[in-house]
Amino acid sequence: MTTITTDPQTASGDAPAARVIPLCSAAQSACATPLSIAENPCFVRSNDWVNAEYKHLVLSAPALALTARSGQFFHLACPASNDDTPYLRRPMSLYCVAPENQRIEFLYKVQGAGTRGLAQLAAGDTLDALGPLGKGFTLPDTTAGGxxxxxxxxxxxxxxxxxxxxxxxxxxxxxxxxxxxxxxxxxxxxxxxxxxxxxxxxxxxxxxxxxxxxxxxxxxxxxxxxxxxxxxxxxxxxxxxxxxxxxxxxxxxxxxxxxxxxxxxxxxxxxxxxxxxxxxxxxxxxxxxxxxxxxxxxxxxxxx
Structure with missing residues (x-):
């Protein structure tokens, strides 16, 4: 792991700047092309129930978070709720990314300490989302017309x-x-x-x-x-x-x-x-x- 830098995105109304963490894959012996992730401080736009079990979380996100691809995930620092204080982050798959609107979204089931904490978030709150993480989907070359x-x-x-x-x-x-x-x-x-x-x-x-x-x-x-x-x-x-x-x-x-x-x-x-x-x-x-x-x-x- 190398030094931490800062995402320059600080425009008014945007999420605050992210702490970028370049990582080296084991296959990259010299780390010539590091894999970059970030601790992304995201603003909560909305966090609404969609049915009796699931909520839809919409965030304003820094620039690096907006590079996420389908199948990737973020590791969320879930807040405490009542007597629950999650020790570890929770992985959450990406539901939507809209770079043109500086927006990422998650759809999650409220069932444990971490997601009960997420369920407490309201518009204007800040959530730390580490990512984007993992290997996403790879559509074949024959996708067009497929x-x-x-x-x-x-x-x-x-x-x-x-x-x-x-x-x-x-x-x-x-x-x-x-x-x-x-x-x-x-x-x-x-x-x-x-x-x-x-x-x-x-x-x-x-x-x-x-x-x-x-x-x-x-x-x-x-x-x-x-x-x-x-x-x-x-x-x-x-x-x-x-x-x-x-x-x-x-x-x-x-x-x-x-x-x-x-x-x-x-x-x-x-x-x-x-x-x-x-x-x-x-x-x-x-x-x-x-x-x-x-x-x-x-x-x-x-x-x-």
Whole structure:
């Protein structure tokens, strides 16, 4: 790790300047091109409930934070709430980045000490967001004119939303299959429709979300227009099914993983998990989700 510098963005109304932290990848022996992250002091614009379990956090962010790509995340310094004082930061996948509006957004479920602290934030408060972190999605060269499938469950809907924008901007058709326990807990459907995606909703309450039915749905979608890239997040059952279907149909893809983390920058090795050395291999390797991911090749990822 090298010296800390300062992001020059200090215009009135913007988030305060960030503390930039250049990092060296292990593959960069001389650190000629460091990976830059920052402690980004962000202003809260809004922090509203979208349903009984999830909140939508909108922040004004410094310049470096606005370089985040789909699939990357930020490590948030969550404030204390009541008797809860989170010791570690919490990883949060990016829901939206809008450089033209100096804005980043997160969609999160309120369920633990960290997210209960986030839920207390109000407009005008400041939040420290370390990032952007991790390896994001990599759309194939054939994206233009292709057909991208997004398959998400629960909070995974947030992670895949920026990918839909990137794919559509690259000239692809996007089909988003969104799964939730009930229609009341469904998120991002209108957001994705407005972006130009074809949205298909399945829920437990309507008995349309079991893996067999979702597999049949994906095969019908593929028959109508071949899927050229597939991505998923939020469900082990859907991951296992999509791996099998994508392998049979010859569809490349990626998965975004959720994992408990300590540092978020690869130093503590708290987020290590097993992966296949390559697609179809019985040999395993061990990788850090925060540093080598959180986005990984679909066929190299093991179920949990």
């Amino acid at each position: 057909h991208v499938l997004l398959l998400a469950r629960g909070v995974g809907l947030a992670t895949l939303a920026p990918l839909a924008h990137a794919a559509i901007a690259a000239g692809a058709r996007v089909t988003a299959v969104l799964s939730a326990r009930s229609p009341a807990l469904m998120m991002s459907a209108d957001y994705l429709r407005d972006a130009g995606a074809n949205v298909i909703i399945v829920t437990d309450d309507e008995q349309t979300s079991d893996v067999v039915q979702v597999e049949s749905l994906i095969r019908r979608v593929h028959a109508q227009q071949p899927i050229t890239y597939a991505s998923t997040c939020g469900s082990n059952r859907l991951l296992s099914m999509l791996q099998r279907v994508a392998s049979q149909l010859g569809i490349p893809g990626e998965v975004a993983l959720e994992q408990h983390m300590g540092c978020g920058i690869g130093a503590c090795y708290a987020c290590v998990r097993p992966f296949r050395k390559h697609a179809g291999s019985d040999e395993l390797s061990y990788r850090r989700v925060c540093w080598d991911g959180p986005v990984f090749d679909l066929q190299e990822t093991t179920s949990w």
